[in-house]
Amino acid sequence: MKFSLNIDKTFRELLLQEDTDQDKKITKDDQGPKRFVLIDEKTKQEQVIAGTYYLSNLLQELAVLKESKMEMGEVDLARIQENPVDRISRKIKYDYWNELTRTIDKKGLAQILEDEKTNSDVPTLYVAATDKQGVSYFQDLEKELQNFKVAILPVNYSMEYVATLNNKPGILALALEQKIYSLQGVPFVVPGGRFNEMYGWDSYFIGIGLLIDNQLEKAMAIAENFKYQITHYGKILNANRSYYLTRTQPPLYSSLIVEIVKENVPNQEWLKSHLEAIILEYNTVWMELGNRLTETGLNRYKAEGVGMPFEVEPGHFDDVLAPYAKKYNMPIRAFEKEYLERKLVDADLDLYFVHDRSLRESGHDTTDRLINRCANLNSVDVNSFLYKYEKDIAYLIATYFGNTFQIGDVKCTSNEWEQKAAFRKEKINELCWNEAAGMYFDYDFVNQEQFPFEAATTFFPLWAGLCTENQAKKLVEVALPHFIKIGGITGSTKASSANVSKDEPQRQWDYPFGWAPHQMLLWEGLLKYNYLDKAQEMVYRWLWLITINAIEYNGTIPEKFDLEISSHKVFAEYGNVGTEFDYIAKEGFGWMNASYQYGLQILSAELKIKLGELIAPEDLF
Incomplete structure (x- = not known):
């Protein structure tokens, strides 16, 4: 049933009555009557809307109608009374991904350049000299557009040169593609909020969400931009801003390609070009001894550059x-x-x-x-990711290239990559596995000992498939209970965080905070080792938390949660992105959106019903 309403009048009256804290949302914290009477302007029929969730849905629907600038409009009661799980999933699929999509081209530049990180009068776009097409396109655009500058990064630029860009920071160009009438930017999906650029590992998890939501072309576009970054910037960047040229991100490119080809192999040339880029990245970014490869045979994170990172706010350190x-x-x-x-x-x-x-x-x-x-540290996370690279490369060569792959004059076989993976697995188990604790710990190769900090990264080997059945059993039965809260797993255990000085800031990736990538990798690992009931439980816990938070807080889907209090109200060093909006959440947050769609794909029909009924996890598990 649809109600014909005076949009502005209804909007103002609803806010005046229900938004008592005047934060431009209707949440559980408001002290209004939580009961609003809609009156159809044509039929004079009345409909009572009661409760925080339904009132906030009404506010959201009115906010959308207000954008049309029409005096009168129709509100669909079915949308207001929609099952919360269906509503969240629908908005992610049909609204949020589109709102988070960007391009770096004539059409999309303003949205990228004019954000809160642009701190100069004339926003600058940096283009690699090696991208001849991009240089020509953007220099022509510079002549056409006002208040926009193009700067060319020299070939083989040094880290000292990159440091000079801190006085004139800017965005980095990404890939272009030829469409029928013009060159256009290859799209990418940003995390949201102040994160208005393409982030490395965020993009993998976002890609998983896009594939689930039948947006294969956008997932492929992410892969194209990964390849572009390796070709022109030498690595997949932390994000495409000038001050991120000094560092990469967790290696997940091969995982995205494997997920894409499960859906559809675009063509052999497309796959070949991406496999070449993956192998190039593996060899040049990760496997140069003394940089990110260490004498142990395992890897570490090791960014370039000197001194304080540019992006932090004054006073942070x-x-x-x-x-x-x-x-x-x-x-x-x-x-x-x-x-x-x-x-x-x-x-x-x-x-x-x-x-x-x-x-x-x-x-x-x-x-x-x-x-x-x-x-x-030979960290558990990066070595799990690189083990997956080696296994993925072996799989792609064996499945699509007849066991042999050639790059220029160099041939490699799937068996060679299987051997690399076997070596890494052996070294991880030798240096990082702790049988007594039933966990993987990072290995401090300088002091030649494990660093026994209990972090959610201990479950990454489960996701990568490098555990034995015994190790998997210990991770699930011994380690996992130390991380579980009502709404999912924490970034570290309470015991590990308890050892930290009280004078230290509360670190956002530690206890008691919960993050979407940790949950998603855990779920896949549990499924891989056939812990199906436990996977269902862990998915339910997280989706319940997202759902109840969205119901109580006007559709809010944040960057992360405080799992100790099951809330998006996080008091940590960087706050919580995705919580600041007026009237309607238009984009959610990238990997949180993806975790919701991925979790729903795993969850049983019975548990989906219970989720829609908001049955608390403690009443089920």
């Missing part, structure tokens, strides 16, 4: 800088400025930031697992 400011008898802001500009150099502080930059490369920024030690 005050607890780190304070002793050095005192050492040099300087006010902390003055010291920070001198250090940033490299007018003052301190070897110990530089070493701290080697670890900090590497920690940011890991995607886990930040966690006490990696602070001031990241570059010394």
Whole structure:
């Protein structure tokens, strides 16, 4: 049934009555009567809308109608009374992915350049000199558009050169494709909120969500932009901004390609070009000894660049800088400025930031697992990802290229890649597996010992498929209970975080926070080792948390959750993206959206019904 309403009048009256804290949302925190009477302007029929969820749905539907600028409009009661699970999933599939999609071209540039990270009067787009087509296209565009500058990155630029860009930061160009009438940017999907660029490992999880929602072309576009970054920037970037040229992200490119070809192999040439890029990245980014490859035969995160990372806000490192400011008898802001500009150099502080930059490369920024030690660790996460690379490359060569793949004059076989994977598996189990704890720990190759910090990355080998059946059993039966809260698994255990000084900031990737990638990798690992009931439980816990949060807080789908209080109200070093909007959440958050769609694909029909009824996890498991 549809109700004909005066849009502005109904919108104002609803807010005046129900949005008592005036945050432009209707949430459980508001103290209104939670009961609003709709009156059809034509028939004068009345309909009572009661309860936070239904009232916030009404607000959202009215917000959409307001954008049409019409005085009168129709509200569909079916949308207001929609099952919350169906509503969240529908909005992700049909609205959020589109809202999060960007292109770097004439049509899409304004949305990319004019955001809160652009801190110069004339936004700059950097284009690699090796991208001849891009240089020509964007230089022509520079002449056409106002308030827009194009800068060309030199061939084989140094990290010292990259540091000079901090005085004039900008966005990095991505791939273009020829359409019928013009060149257009290859689309990518951003995480959301202030993250208005293409992020490395976020893009893999987003790609999984896109594939589930039948948006194969967008998932393939993500892969194209991965390939472009490897070709022109030498690595898959943390994100496509100038100050991220110094670091990569967790390697998940091969996993995305494998998921794409499960849906459809576009053609042999397409697959060949991506497999070449994956192997190039593997060899040049990850397997150069002394950089990200260590003497143990295992890998580490190891970002380039020197000194403080550019993207953090002033004051972020005050607890780190304070002793050095005192050492040099300087006010902390003055010291920070001198250090940033490299007018003052301190070897110990530089070493701290080697670890900090590497920690940011890991995607886990930040966690006490990696602070001031990241570059010394053969971490479980990166070696699980690289084991998966080796297995994926072997699989793709065996399945689609007759067991032999040639790049230029160099041939490799699927068996060679299986041997690489077998070696890595052996080394991970030798150095990182702890039988007594039933967990994998990062290996500190400098001090030649495990670093026994209990992190959710212990489940990544389960996802990668490198565990024995016994190891999987211990991870599920011994380790997993230490991480489980009502709404999913925490980034670390409470015990590990308890060992950290109370003076330290609360790290967002540690206890008690829960993140979508940790949940998704755990679910896939549980399924891979046939822990089907446990997978159902863990999926339900997380989807329940997302659903109840969206119901109580006007459709909010945040970046992360505090699992101790089952809330998006996070008090950690970087806040919580995806929670700031007026009237209607238009984009959710990239990997949180993906986790919802992926979880629904796994969840049984019976549990989906219970999820829609909001049955609490503690009443089921």
